[in-house]
Every structure is written in structure tokens, then in C-alpha cells.
Ligand SMILES: NC(=O)C1=CN([C@@H]2O[C@H](COP(=O)(O)OP(=O)(O)OC[C@H]3O[C@@H](n4cnc5c(N)ncnc54)[C@H](O)[C@@H]3O)[C@@H](O)[C@H]2O)[C@@H](O)CC1
């Protein structure tokens with residue numbers, strides 16, 4: 431029997447975790463690698479990377495194909511950039527052990543995401559690292575049972591409704607069904623079942639975001655009623671969330687902690703900015719939200 435899911439709220443414990451120690455240097459806050467797609471498709475990864483940097487990762491590098499290098503370089507400053515064209519390129523960049531968190535999927539394209547997943551999760555792959563898997567990485571995972579089976583407990587999957595149905599079609603079907611007898615299958619039940627099957631943290635997005643760990647721990651981040659954030663329904667908001675999680679993983683947060691804090695801060699940023707919000711406003715609102723928390 432599982433305990434009731436907890437509702438994520440502002441807490442002293444979360445604020446303490448978010449604080450940076452005065453004596454720390456940038457490598458103490460970790461180095462996140464965000465993989466980008468090719469030319470014309472780099473925006474989503476740039477949004478994620480900006481989110482990872484603003485949430486406090488010490489360094490954030492975008493892994494970009496040579497063909498998109500100029501496009502990305504012309505739009506980034508504090509973010510770093512390294513060319514990664516293929517599996518060998520990724521392997522070589524990951525020889526640097528200081529890269530301690532990854533973000534895969536936003537704008538990557540399903541083929542490039544699948545290649546990267548093979549390096550990270552496939553046989554003879556690199557040392558496993560905390561990893562956020564979003565967007566095209568989820569679609570790639572849905573098409574490859576072996577890779578799905580190789581997910582480890584430091585991964586965080588961040589599906590929206592469409593991606594959830596692709597990854598877990600049977601669970602999504604039950605979620606949609608009218609209950610014929612007994613209680614309905616809820617989003618909490620569905621996310622818990624998904625996390626158990628995947629063997630890692632699953633964050634199922636929406637106005638009621640549910641986050642579950644394989645051991646049954648579960649939390650709800652509600653953006654409804656007096657905490658409604660309807661302007662989050664905008665292209666790229668999820669890419670920023672993936673970056674927030676990767677940034678916190680780089681800072682050493684455990685996967686459940688990272689997913690919960692990121693989801694809560696994401697809604698706080700949207701509410702603090704207010705109507706007219708677009709995705710790039712979310713990372714830029716974090717300093718105001720952090721100041722209000724007393725960081
Ligand atoms: N600025 C950018 O560069 C952006 C790039 N994006 C990238 O575009 C690619 C495709 O992502 P998409 O998510 O659009 O496409 P997908 O095709 O993967 O998923 C969208 C489909 O799922 C369905 N769906 C069902 N429930 C849904 C829900 N709750 N929320 C959203 N869709 C739901 C939709 O109807 C739609 O048919 C990804 O690589 C993504 O990262 C998007 O994130 C938007 C912003």
C-alpha cells in the first residue's frame with residue numbers, strides 16, 4: 431500500500447538545498463551537458479541550457495553538431511559550446527568526468543537522440559550519469575525496448591501527455607478509461623506505475639504535474655486554482671523545465687529532489703512573470719524568484 435503523494439510547497443529544506451555555499455567554486459556546482467539538434471533546431475536546447483545555468487549549475491555546455499556551431503555561438507555567451515557530431519564525439523566529450531549531469535531530447539531529432547542514448551545506456555556505454563530525458567529522447571526510448579530496459583535510477587523522464595502515451599501506451603489507456611467497477615486509475619497511479627516500470631524518476635507534466643520514483647514515492651506540483659499558471663502552455667516551457675532539472679542534478683540534487691524543486695520553481699517563475707510569458711522568460715525570472723525565497 432503506497433502512502434499519499436505529497437503536495438510540493440515552499441519549504442525550508444528546499445530553500446536550504448538551493449542556497450550556494452559562500453566558499454564554493456564553479457566546479458562544486460557541477461557541469462551539465464545539454465545536447466542540441468542541428469541547424470534551425472537549436473532553440474529548444476538553448477532554452478534548456480539557459481535554464482540549467484540560471485538554476486545554478488556551475489558550468490553548462492551545449493553539445494552541438496559542427497553544422498550548427500555558428501548559429502549557437504551567435505546566440506550564447508555564458509553558455510559554453512563543444513562540437514558533438516556523432517556517437518564517437520559524445521564518447522570523447524564524456525571522458526571528462528567533471529561533466530556530471532546530462533540533458534537529452536529538446537530539439538535533438540529522434541535519430542540523433544537515439545544515437546546518444548545508445549552511448550549513454552547501450553552495451554559498452556559510458557559511465558552512467560544523472561540524466562534528464564525529454565522530448566525526442568523519450569520518443570526514441572519508446573521505439574527501443576533494450577534502451578528502455580537500460581534506464582538507471584539516476585534518470586529523470588519528463589513526458590507530456592503525448593510522450594507518456596508513446597512510452598507507456600497501456601498505462602495511458604487505463605488512465606483514459608471510464609472506471610467500470612472500483613476507483614478510477616488516477617494520474618498518480620499512472621505515474622507511479624510508469625516510474626516502477628522504467629526504474630527511474632518520472633515527471634508527468636501538465637497543470638497537475640505528478641512526479642514518482644520507482645520505490646513509490648510520489649509528489650504533486652499543482653498549478654491550479656490559486657496557483658494557476660496558464661501562460662506555461664507555451665512552446666518551449668517544457669524544454670526549460672528539462673534544463674532546470676539537469677541544472678539541479680549537476681548541483682548534486684537527487685533525481686526526486688531535482689524534479690520536485692524544478693517543477694515548483696518553474697511554476698513560481700511563470701506566476702512571478704505573469705501574462706505574456708514565453709519560454710525564454712522562465713530562466714530570466716529565476717533571480718527574482720530566488721530573491722523572494724531569500725537565497
Ligand atoms: N523553441 C523550440 O525550439 C521548441 C522546440 N520544440 C521541440 O520540438 C520537438 C517536438 O516536440 P512536441 O512536443 O511538439 O512534439 P511531439 O510530436 O513529440 O508531441 C506532440 C504531440 O503529442 C500530442 N499530445 C498529447 N498530449 C499532449 C500534451 N499534454 N502536451 C503536448 N502534446 C500532447 C499533441 O497533440 C501532438 O500531436 C521536440 O524536439 C521539442 O523539444 C518544442 O519543445 C517547442 C519549442
Ligand SMILES: Nc1ncnc2c1ncn2[C@@H]1O[C@H](COP(=O)(O)OP(=O)(O)O)[C@@H](O)[C@H]1O
Pocket residue numbers: 565590635636637638639653658659660661662663664665666667668669670671696
Ligand atoms: N495549462 C497549464 N497550466 C500549468 N502548466 C502547464 C499548462 N500547460 C502546460 N504546462 C506546463 O508547461 C510545460 C510544457 O511542456 P511541454 O508540453 O513539454 O512543452 P514544450 O515541448 O513546448 O516545451 C510543462 O512543464 C507543463 O507542466
